[in-house]
Amino acid sequence: MSNFITETTPNRPVYYDNDPQGDLTTLNLGPTHPATHGVFQNVLQMDGERIVSGVSTIGYIHRAFEKIAEHRPFYQITTLTDRMNYCSSPINNMGWHMTVEKLLGIEMPKRVDYLRVIVMELSRITDHLICNGILGVDTGAFTGFLYLMEEREHIYEIFEEICGARLTTNIGRIGGFERDFNDIAFAKIEKFLAKFPPVLKEFETLFNRNRIFIERTSGVGAVDPETALNYSWSGPILRATGVDYDVRVNEPYSSYQDFDFEIPVGTTGDVYDRFILRNEEMWQSLRIIEQAMEKLKKEPKGIFHADVPEFYLPPKEKVYNNMEALIYHFKIVMGEVDTPKTEVYHAVEGGNGELGFYLINDGGRTPYRLHFRRPSFINYQMYAPMSGGMLLSDAIINMSSLNIIAGELDA
């Protein structure tokens, strides 16, 4: 206990101040509490079952990604981004690729943009599936979770078909994809598009009008839009308060402007609103994927990367047989490609909000400075203040619906 509370750290709880009678209980929620799905510690002061105040301690799985990134060439940083929000790592990967492409001024072919949109929207669905499924578990309904996990499995099979990995995908390369989607991948996407809507419908039928669920979630953790903006919230939890900020619309990347979709917004910003909003976003993601599949049919087949030999690795058989390709291969791997000495900020709409990459480049092999604007980190700081006055069990489902991912929180 004395590790966390000293009088020199003013905002950390000094128990005797708030508690003259000594009838409050100190409760350590975490760091490895089964109800918090990740490494989160909150030191709570409890009056019975009600939280009086709390302090979040974070950093348990801090891995110094920003420092490591200063020592790695651009293409090796993709694997670091995987490990931030590991529920939707393809979005992180694509966000990073697009940041570098913006820096280098690479124009992407439309087909690659659409393929990326498919991958990103699929991973948005996995992210929301996890969040809403777990929210069901935390409110005492295990069934929905199991239904949804099966579908997540199907999405992971699609990722596996595209890039070989499931969770930490390392999908795509700077300048495109490492290989084209094969026919099995497309077939799996088609199958998913056919099979998923009834499951999601069933999930909604289980929860949306379920009286127990509504009474459990509605009014819990309600946030007004001013407070949410003041705390720099972004993503579904901001939109649940009624602010229609979505990076996909505000600053379209990867040809999102070609798609017709809606940004659902909530009204009260409570746990129930966030749940409904995430479900609705999954429907919109499905719409986007369907449109992307249609658009792909009109694009020339076989294009899966931009024509940028200085930045995109040539195929191996060319490296062995072709002088040019060998030179490019060597230059890319050794990091001898000239890059502009400037800075770039690129944001994508991640599963939890605005995922930003701020890259300062000095023309060297590695970034001079790379900063990740991590939505989980910024969204989580309201958690302890907003828990004051809540019941402990409400605070648990509130954390669940904020969808804080420990890897992204601590980076």
Added chain:
Amino acid sequence: MGKIANQEITDKLSAKFGDQISAISEPYGLLTFETSVTVISDVLTFLKTDDQLKFNYLTDITAVHYPEKNEALGVIYHLHSLTNNVRVRIKVFITTANPNIPTATTLWEGANWMERETFDFFGINFTGHPNLVRILNVDDMTVFPMRREYQLEDPNRIDKKDYFFGR
């Protein structure tokens, strides 16, 4: 993209703050300028509260370290005007000997953890911050690890030096 042109924003800022706004550039369309530590609070307040600009959303606060420069530490703010859909980037350079800068927590609650993170890694002292303690690193750490003098790996290792790569 945005409803307000970058030129309009710079005109307004220059009219108000004169030569305190310097090094104006637009890398990839994102308006970037430097200002001084004495007026940074006023600049942020002006950007946030101006009826037309309305930079009401604090996207990010971070820092960068250039050890060879006199003012080695740079604090970098990214603001976003959601109504106008335009971003700005503000830089303030301060010395390592005197790394003090006024806090932005008076304007945005969200600045709290961003500033704690920046303090944790770069040792920037945000004066007026309600609780400027380490956030991701352990409390008893004595260095600011993102400064360039702290090597990631064994400093005697030479096989990754830039001169082996033609630089």
